[in-house]
Amino acid sequence: MAKIDNVSGFAKKIFKDKVAISYIIVIALFVIGQIAVPGFASFNHIMTVLQTSFFLGMLCLGQTIVVISGKEGIDLSVGPMLTVGVITSSAILMGRDSNFFYALIAVLVLGFVLGLVNGAGVSYLGIAPLIMTLAWGIVLEGGLLFITDGFPPGRASPLLQMLGGGSIRFNVGGYAVRIPWVILIWVFVIIVVLFLFKKTIIGRILYGIGTNDRASNLLGINTKKIRMFSYGFSGMFSAFSGMILLGYVTNPNLNLGIHYGLPSVAAIVIGGISLAGGAGSYVGAVAGSIILTTLTSLLVTFRFGESGRQIVYGAVLLLLLVLYARQPKKV
Amino acid sequence: MKGTEAKKSLQFKATLRDYTRDPSFPGFVVLVLLIIINASIQPNFFTYSAIKSNFMTFTPLILVSMAQGIIILSGSLDLSVGAAMSLLTCIMASMMTDSIFNVILVVALGIICAIGLGLFNGSIIGFVRLPPLIATFATSAIFFGVALTIMPLPGGYVPSYFYRWYRGDVLGFIPVPIFILLIGIGVWVLFKRTGVYRYIYAVGGNEDGAYSSGIKVANIKVMAFLFAGFFIALAGVSLLLSTAIGDPRAGAAYTLNSVAAVVIGGISLKGGKGSVTGAIIGALILGLLINIIFYLRVSSLYQNFARGMIIIIALSLATIPKLRETSHKIL
Numbered sequence: 001m002a003k004i005d006n007v008s009g010f011a012k013k014i015f016k017d018k019v020a021i022s023y024i025i026v027i028a029l030f031v032i033g034q035i036a037v038p039g040f041a042s043f044n045h046i047m048t049v050l051q052t053s054f055f056l057g058m059l060c061l062g063q064t065i066v067v068i069s070g071k072e073g074i075d076l077s078v079g080p081m082l083t084v085g086v087i088t089s090s091a092i093l094m095g096r097d098s099n100f101f102y103a104l105i106a107v108l109v110l111g112f113v114l115g116l117v118n119g120a121g122v123s124y125l126g127i128a129p130l131i132m133t134l135a136w137g138i139v140l141e142g143g144l145l146f147i148t149d150g151f152p153p154g155r156a157s158p159l160l161q162m163l164g165g166g167s168i169r170f171n172v173g174g175y176a177v178r179i180p181w182v183i184l185i186w187v188f189v190i191i192v193v194l195f196l197f198k199k200t201i202i203g204r205i206l207y208g209i210g211t212n213d214r215a216s217n218l219l220g221i222n223t224k225k226i227r228m229f230s231y232g233f234s235g236m237f238s239a240f241s242g243m244i245l246l247g248y249v250t251n252p253n254l255n256l257g258i259h260y261g262l263p264s265v266a267a268i269v270i271g272g273i274s275l276a277g278g279a280g281s282y283v284g285a286v287a288g289s290i291i292l293t294t295l296t297s298l299l300v301t302f303r304f305g306e307s308g309r310q311i312v313y314g315a316v317l318l319l320l321l322v323l324y325a326r327q328p329k330k331v
Numbered sequence: 332m333k334g335t336e337a338k339k340s341l342q343f344k345a346t347l348r349d350y351t352r353d354p355s356f357p358g359f360v361v362l363v364l365l366i367i368i369n370a371s372i373q374p375n376f377f378t379y380s381a382i383k384s385n386f387m388t389f390t391p392l393i394l395v396s397m398a399q400g401i402i403i404l405s406g407s408l409d410l411s412v413g414a415a416m417s418l419l420t421c422i423m424a425s426m427m428t429d430s431i432f433n434v435i436l437v438v439a440l441g442i443i444c445a446i447g448l449g450l451f452n453g454s455i456i457g458f459v460r461l462p463p464l465i466a467t468f469a470t471s472a473i474f475f476g477v478a479l480t481i482m483p484l485p486g487g488y489v490p491s492y493f494y495r496w497y498r499g500d501v502l503g504f505i506p507v508p509i510f511i512l513l514i515g516i517g518v519w520v521l522f523k524r525t526g527v528y529r530y531i532y533a534v535g536g537n538e539d540g541a542y543s544s545g546i547k548v549a550n551i552k553v554m555a556f557l558f559a560g561f562f563i564a565l566a567g568v569s570l571l572l573s574t575a576i577g578d579p580r581a582g583a584a585y586t587l588n589s590v591a592a593v594v595i596g597g598i599s600l601k602g603g604k605g606s607v608t609g610a611i612i613g614a615l616i617l618g619l620l621i622n623i624i625f626y627l628r629v630s631s632l633y634q635n636f637a638r639g640m641i642i643i644i645a646l647s648l649a650t651i652p653k654l655r656e657t658s659h660k661i662l
Binding site for chain 1: 408410455459460461462464465466468469470471472473474475476477478479480483587590591594599600601632633634635636637638639640642643646647
């Protein structure tokens with residue numbers, strides 16, 4: 001009897017935990033895919049989907065930091081910032097490995113500095129984050145078009161191509177198994193982020209200013225400055241994602257970031273992060289980005305036309321929101 | 332005698348001060364500046380034909396910004412306005428024939444459809460309590476998908492007398508675009524007299540407070556969307572008339588422009604602060620900006636860059652009254 005109680009208690013706990021639900025949805029999507037198209041849930045295809053989720057997942061990291069920092073924080077410039085990363089790294093690399101570290105450092109620094117502009121506008125000029133990041137995104141897109149004349153120079157180097165698109169291959173019991181490098185990078189990032197968020201003062205300060213700005217301020221934390229830096233980090237991670245994306249697609253393109261802005265917000269909401277700030281974890285956002293990428297992959301597999309894809313994507317997103325993004329009822 | 336004059340000047344100063352503290356005041360200053368700049372660049376800026384041709388492009392943006400303004404005042408946000416406008420142009424262009432009876436019927440149907448879309452958005456935000464930003468992003472995908480289903484490529488039919496009417500006058504001296512705008516403003520003035528208008532401000536400004544004082548918060552939110560639906564319908568009709576074609580992507584740019592216009596016009600994204608007049612001013616600013624960029628023959632490579640920068644500058648100006656407020660508090 002006690003055992004059954006435990007089981008139902010466990011089930012209840014899972015259904016209250018939004019992160020757990022989001023991982024259940026990931027599995028459900030793969031099961032649906034496998035039933036409809038055998039081979040959808042094969043190990044290699046799962047790896048492929050996870051590999052393409054990485055780019056959205058890195059944008060979600062920045063988005064998570066900004067949203068947790070509170071005060072209606074949101075970063076809609078992640079898409080253009082990703083393009084900044086793509087163009088900068090390709091222009092510096094010019095297809096040569098010897099430039100790899102210059103490119104990496106340039107991308108990270110440039111992403112951080114351009115992100116700080118968002119942060120300065122939000123923190124010190126008091127512009128609403130939604131519109132500040134949107135306008136700055138338009139400026140970045142326009143600036144890139146202007147600088148490159150529409151034809152971005154350079155291409156990825158072999159090392160970057162391996163990191164972005166390559167994988168480690170080995171045999172397990174006669175099966176050829178591959179694990180993309182990108183996934184290893186992602187796992188490393190997740191572990192570092194979780195450590196920083198849960199075990200160090202950085203995480204506590206971030207959640208603190210998101211939950212109660214005034215109280216944190218009274219404790220002597222410079223909330224404006226920290227919020228500004230959170231936008232800087234968002235820019236940095238987005239630009240980094242762009243650099244790896246260049247490795248995946250090899251040749252730079254000005255349109256790569258267009259479809260990433262709002263999906264990154266949708267992904268973190270699906271992952272259980274409240275847009276009000278101060279709550280949620282990156283683990284959920286990872287699940288959210290995998291869900292959206294799997295969904296897109298599934299819709300392509302089902303051979304829906306563009307119109308059908310849009311309708312189903314919107315409808316499923318609404319359904320997911322109804323499942324667990326409903327705001328509490330007034331009492 | 333002297334006393335009354337001093338009193339009068341004091342009163343004048345007080346009203347002036349009140350007006351400069353109005354949230355739409357910085358937008359108004361920018362608007363006057365832009366009109367001066369525009370008049371010096373565009374030949375015959377103040378002539379009848381120039382005003383008419385300008386309003387042919389301004390009218391859809393002004394109307395959709397009014398819609399966005401109402402929704403944002405009620406504390407929500409609508410990222411599906413652009414997709415809704417596109418969908419309306421597709422629906423109307425796919426059904427029109429040469430008979431005037433049919434044209435009237437189709438336009439009426441378009442208005443009903445727009446209000447229906449508003450009802451859908453309003454219900455998922457008001458009754459289901461989803462976060463507006465992501466929920467309307469999802470519905471915009473659905474609307475776009477439906478528009479693509481109706482019309483995969485731009486097309487349809489608009490009778491020539493109907494779109495020529497848009498380039499003509501009413502009563503011989505009111506250009507039709509301005510006439511459509513006046514219909515919208517007239518409906519707005521009537522709406523302002525109802526209690527719902529005050530409830531929208533109450534719900535947007537302090538949702539919990541409004542709930543505690545017995546306002547049906549969800550109903551008011553839905554009503555804001557229904558009412559905005561009417562303005563989106565007018566915007567959709569004027570967009571159809573100015574392009575004379577149904578296009579599933581025609582409205583895409585209006586979503587972000589409407590949000591930008593509303594914020595430039597001094598409406599707070601948190602809701603409850605600002606006025607629809609501000610939204611009109613903001614839309615005029617954006618329209619004039621696009622005009623200036625066109626008449627300066629700025630290369631298309633610069634255009635987005637310039638537009639984004641000007642939005643940021645306009646928003647920074649909008650923070651000046653706020654800075655004064657805080658200094659007031661310290662003293």
